[in-house]
Amino acid sequence: MEKQDQLLMKKQNKNLVLDIIKNKSPISRTEVAKVTGMSPTSITRIVSELHSQGFVRETELVTSGVGRKATLLDVCRDVLYTIGVEIDKLIIKIGIVDYVGEMAAWLSIPRDEAESYDETLMKVNRGMRDLIEKHQLPFEKIIGIGVGLPGSIDYMNGLVKVSDQLKWKHARLADDLKRLTGFDVIIDNELKMKVIAENFKGMARDSQNAVLVGIGSGIGAAIILNGEIYRGDSNNAGEIGHTVIDPTGNVCNCGKIGCLATYISEGAIIADSKKIKNIQSIDEVFAAYRKRDSWAINIMDRTTTYIALALSNILCLYNPEVIILSGDTIEKLPELKGEIERKCELYIWEPIKDTLKVVYSGLSNQGVVLGAALQVQNSLLDLD
Template identity: 40%
Template sequence: MRVKDQNFLKKQNQSLVLEYIIQNGPISRAEIAKHMAMSPTSASRIVASLEEEQLIKEVYLETDEVGRKATYYTANEHSVVFVGVEIDVGVVRAGLMNLIGELITARSFQTNTDHYEHVVEFIGQMVNELIREQQIGKDRIAGVCIGLPGLIDNEKGTVEFSAQFNWRNVPLKQLLEQKLDLEVFIDNELKLKALAEYVSASLPYKNVVMLGFGKGVGSALITDGEIYRGTNNMSGEIGHMTLDPYGAYCPCGNFGCLQTYIAIDFLLDEASKTQPMDSMDELAAAYQKKEKWAVNILEKAATYAGLAIKNVVCAYNPDAVFLSGSLIEDYQEIAELIIEKHSNSTWFPESYSYELLVTQMKGMGVVKGAALSVQRKLIKNLDFKGGA
């Protein structure tokens, strides 16, 4: 038991030191030892093991002493590469990230996402093409993470159910690993986007919630830098909370789910009862013209969205709430309406407890979060012979 505990501590210390160097390099061994509260000998051994694995590299900086250069260490950004992929309705986005969290390249592709077999084939070709374009050997790829909406079993790598694609029990991890010959992880796209937002936020938030309003409705909680998953990775599925058991049918199989009052397809269905409506752009345009029927539809949806924000705040008591999704990011007037409705529904103690912000993780936010999740897996699972 003692040997196991020692090995665990060694591995944990290696991970912590690598993470600290990535975030704070260039940095000296003495500074590492001081910050990590470990002996200089232990710090030197860990630094040597990380350098042997080519995850960090030496740099020489001038000191105050004339003519003397000190040895510092920084992350070797070119040592490993992480692949992030997002599957959206009709779109697949992908990017490659280096060890220090910079996107090397990122691309967006239009494609049919109705059938998972086609998507698997498409992602296989796309990822291999990006790797070839950047002239990166597969031995440098630490892994691939795929983010998509739906109920995802991230341990098994299966899509239990995605209303947006009407996929059920799809073994996406297994299929893509066969296609790519790389380790693949599958996760919920909003959880990954929330992770990217948390890492990128300039303020030191401890607990962050992200809410997504678009083709579906969902939430994600980041607490102390980690994705809160709950049992079976189902935390945050607020879109399927039942508001009215006699309400509209939801693709999840229930009736009156929250998303049936807010999600885009349901809004278009409601609008089509008044006049044919093919896109959210048309509905937004009618709202801007102050057509009464469009105003009524979006004000009702915004009221439910505002209450969803309030309920999540009451449940999680976060430091910050970030709003995301196509209704927020593509339609400023709808975002402003949702924020207004929420402001009207807050009660005094709640209104001063958190910041309400619009996401800055647009476009490639899920891709970045997916790549960051692989980076974190690498850091946490270091297994070298050196150590404290």
């Protein structure tokens, strides 16, 4: 037992030193010792191990100021790679991310709404292999794949319980994709993957409590409380699309009446638009809104009202420092931002308004992919 405790502490110290070098580089061994409280001898030994494993390198930079000069340390961004995948209703996005979280390769592939589960997985496998070959990345440095997708996800067992957008139920996605690709696979709800990216380098970087709201083919949220993703009992925390806002309202795919998603998802907007015009896509609705067609203005006015009400409810429940709006609806029609903010002023409880920041994701279409790749590092990287 004592030996196991020593090995665990050694591993924890090694991870701590690597995290400090990664986040504060370039940095000297002396400074690492000060930050960690470890002895210079221990730091030298750990850095030597990390160097031999390819994680750390000495730079050409040296410390400034008085005293003996010391060479500064940095991490090797190409020591490993992780693959991030987003599977959505009409598109598949694949990215390969290096150790410091930079996108080394990127590909997006159209997805047919009617294509089968197996067809989608084959597309992911082909796209991933094409990227690896095109950018000449070594297979042995890729430690795994992370997949973000809409729906109720059992991330511990790699199971898609149900995804309304993809029309998948009880799909053993992690196992199936591992058999196809040969890589270890983790999966999670797309917004939970994306909030990891926001926390790493986005709008939630300095926040311990934040909520990310995604509005597009569906609507949902991901919640960070005290620096950790809040999942709830079955990883369904944040499924605001299935909160009931009108018990006499529209029928939802889930079987309930009046769910939020039946009023502000892209499908709901298109369905309402078809009652008035021969509309085939959300882009046509947005174009009509920009032309100031009255029917489009009325539909989007109702949409922004429900968005503001949803935000008000989230804020009263979780009281985050920041709430981040993202998704295709916000990105394709940024004109809605001002209208949403105006209605938030009307509906959000006064004591919360004073400290709240409503911001917009700056990760564009790469957020889910980046978060999925980062989560692979968090989950699968094991320093011996």
